[in-house]
Amino acid sequence: MKKKLLIALITITVVTVTALTSLFILGRKTNVNTNKNIQGLNEELSEIMYLGSLAPSSHNIQCWQIELYPEEGKLTVSADPERKLDVVDPHAREQFLSLGCYIRTLEEAFLAYGYNVTYSYDESSDTMNFNYKKISDKTDSNTIARIKKRHTDKRSFDINDSSKNEYVSKLCKVTGSEYYSFDTKEFAIIKKATSDAYIKQAYDSETAKELSEWLRLSDKETKDKKDGLSAEQLGITGIKKVFYYLFTNHETAKGKTFADQGIANTENQLSGCMGFIIVSSGDSKKELVECGIKTTDIWLDLTENNISVHPMSYAIEESEYKATLKAQLAGSDTNNEDVSKQEPQMLLRVGCVKNYGENNAIRRDLQDYIKVH
Ligand SMILES: Cc1cc2nc3c(=O)[nH]c(=O)nc-3n(C[C@H](O)[C@H](O)[C@H](O)COP(=O)(O)O)c2cc1C
Structure with a gap:
């Protein structure tokens, strides 16, 4: 009798531990591996372009397309017509706001790596012409950290903290x-x-x-598409994420x-x-x-x-x-x-929040939207 009880106890413990471990593993944050390799760009420029892509965009559509001329130190940024929210954004208002977010983040990334930057908007082609020139070998790690830390926080904030x-x-x-x-x-x-x-x-x-x-309704879909709104982007993490993915399609x-x-x-x-x-x-x-x-x-x-x-x-x-x-x-x-x-x-x-958090970094491969000339 005692032996049966012991076996039952061990079985329950093993099943519970396995279930909790699986829930823990499934609820972990998804890591998207953005491919930063792109022919014709050195490591530093690739990293700068990646940091620029950590900019916010509505629904995380990442609506930018870039023509890059490394020899001349210039690039152009324009809106990808395929990446637009036709229903909530019929006049491309948010698409162009998102482009602005990208340009400012990209500028910050260039500055962090010791470049001088100038840009001007060409209204005839709705393109931003962007020039960069290396002026210093110093890297500003604080600025890089700030770009990586910026993110959209969909949690409820601390209502008892109005200190800021x-x-x-x-x-x-x-x-x-x-x-x-x-x-x-x-x-x-x-x-x-x-x-x-x-x-x-x-x-x-x-x-x-x-x-x-x-x-994006599974880790796989998030990793395949590398854009859009995953559970993490909606502020759903841990066990809640497991159930969200289980019951939503x-x-x-x-x-x-x-x-x-x-x-x-x-x-x-x-x-x-x-x-x-x-x-x-x-x-x-x-x-x-x-x-x-x-x-x-x-x-x-x-x-x-x-x-x-x-x-x-x-x-x-x-x-x-x-x-x-x-x-x-x-x-x-x-x-x-x-x-x-x-x-x-x-x-x-x-x-204000207790733990600030960081960007989920669900971002597309550079070669998907950058053309190097
Ligand atoms: C123009 C614009 C409009 C946005 N509108 C909303 C919104 O209405 N609701 C929301 O939850 N997030 C909104 N966002 C935030 C995006 O969903 C978010 O930037 C995107 O998912 C990338 O995530 P990140 O900001 O954490 O990098 C908006 C962002 C931009 C740039």
Whole structure:
């Protein structure tokens, strides 16, 4: 009898340990091996181009394409027409904001490796012409670390920690962007518009279908595609990731249960937040690229100061909510022609967290989008 009990106990222990180990292994962070090798580029330039690709882009579409001329120290950056979110981004607004994010991150990577950089936007071809020249052999490891650390944080932030409120407020004044902290009436307006717009999108079949196409629903799919939104990109880690991958596929991701879960997550995110930053600009492609550059400047500064960032574009993507935001936030400035031409382009949820984390680095192989001449 005692022997049977012992065998049963050992069996239960072995099964439990095996199950927990499997869950642990399956729940680990996916490591994507981006191939940085590209013919015609030396190791340093390859590394710089890789660091540039750690830039944010909506749905992680990585919509940039590059023509590189190493002999002449120049490259051009333009938008890949195949990598665009036709439903939520019909006018390529976010595509060009993302290009701006890429250009600013790439600039930072060149500077870190001792290069001088200049760039100018050609409106006739919607291309950024970018020149670089090595001026120093010193490498700035802090700048490299900052690029690798910057990421989108979709967790709920610490609502008891508003110690960086003043800092963000000052940074926004200096950079010409707006900051609305949790204790302002504008914060409530942004929160409601974002929540309402998210709910509208979550139940819209076309929006859900587009999102589903960019979701990566297994480690294999993430490693194969090297773009889009994996569990980690959505802030789902550990055991939750195992169950998320087990019970979600590209069909169920278009359904009501998935939409309801997304709405609940968004409510949590909006409640766990120190404030919102709005970065505005005109609507031309050049202005959007400049706005992406400015946003990345702000984001990298916040990263250095351990302030988490989460872009929430839903209210800006939906014209009725964008109009509400513009009307209700402009206040007395509506008569000012300069201000009324400025559209809200990036809405960033910001706050503090205990462990800052780092970029998941789900990025495409360089040869997929860089042509060396
Ligand atoms: C123009 C733009 C719009 C974005 N909009 C959203 C958004 O509405 N919701 C969201 O969760 N993330 C948004 N993001 C963040 C991207 O999903 C994120 O940058 C991308 O997945 C890459 O991840 P990383 O920022 O951690 O490198 C946006 C990013 C950019 C550049």
